[in-house]
Amino acid sequence: GEDVEQSLFLSVREGDSSVINCTYTDSSSTYLYWYKQEPGAGLQLLTYIFSNMDMKQDQRLTVLLNKKDKHLSLRIADTQTGDSAIYFCAESPLTGANNLFFGTGTRLTVIP
Amino acid sequence: EAGVAQSPRYKIIEKRQSVAFWCNPISGHATLYWYQQILGQGPKLLIQFQNNGVVDDSQLPKDRFSAERLKGVDSTLKIQPAKLEDSAVYLCASGGRGGEQYFGPGTRLTVT
Numbered sequence: 756g757e758d759v760e761q762s763l764f765l766s767v768r769e770g771d772s773s774v775i776n777c778t779y780t781d782s783s784s785t786y787l788y789w790y791k792q793e794p795g796a797g798l799q800l801l802t803y804i805f806s807n808m809d810m811k812q813d814q815r816l817t818v819l820l821n822k823k824d825k826h827l828s829l830r831i832a833d834t835q836t837g838d839s840a841i842y843f844c845a846e847s848p849l850t851g852a853n854n855l856f857f858g859t860g861t862r863l864t865v866i867p
Numbered sequence: 868e869a870g871v872a873q874s875p876r877y878k879i880i881e882k883r884q885s886v887a888f889w890c891n892p893i894s895g896h897a898t899l900y901w902y903q904q905i906l907g908q909g910p911k912l913l914i915q916f917q918n919n920g921v922v923d924d925s926q927l928p929k930d931r932f933s934a935e936r937l938k939g940v941d942s943t944l945k946i947q948p949a950k951l952e953d954s955a956v957y958l959c960a961s962g963g964r965g966g967e968q969y970f971g972p973g974t975r976l977t978v979t
Contacts, residue, residue: 759909786966797871797958797970798910843909847966854900854923855968857909 892961
């Protein structure tokens with residue numbers, strides 16, 4: 756089955772860049788997503804990338820996809836205290852019905 | 868545009884009791900998902916609807932969980948009887964044509 760892995764914790768200083776990494780096993784993934792979850796809230800879709808792309812930039816967010824290594828990363832430029840949250844990587848396999856398979860989440864802590 | 872609505876936000880019940888959660892998706896979204904998010908984990912799909920039909924319920928514990936979406940809009944998820952291990956956040960998401968999913972705030976269930 757699909758397996759999505761992320762490191763559990765990341766701490767950065769305010770103003771620095773954050774890089775959150777994710778690896779997945781399903782080579783047939785069509786889309787890969789990044790979601791943000793703040794305490795007590797649902798998941799907020801941040802960005803996504805189609806599997807035939809290797810990079811996508813959206814304001815402070817840059818997504819890099821290495822399909823050969825099945826590695827996805829999210830870079831947040833100029834990290835702010837409001838970016839402190841749990842970030843989930845999710846993949847949508849080609850088979851199935853647009854189900855999302857999530858990683859365990861990376862808790863980002865931004866130190867002022 | 869209104870987001871995905873869920874109620875209640877919090878529920879505390881004793882084991883063996885019953886509970887029901889309600890979800891109203893984004894207007895016009897044909898696809899609706901229920902996920903279970905146990906503390907410290909990523910969400911896991913329980914059931915997916917396309918309009919009022921079930922697309923995938925392979926991970927739904929059917930001996931105690933049931934869900935319906937009778938008119939292809941709102942949905943309810945029921946647990947009867949609840950077990951301690953059902954303590955989790957239950958997230959509803961709706962999906963647009965592009966496959967991306969938008970999540971509600973979730974219902975936090977505590978079973979004592």
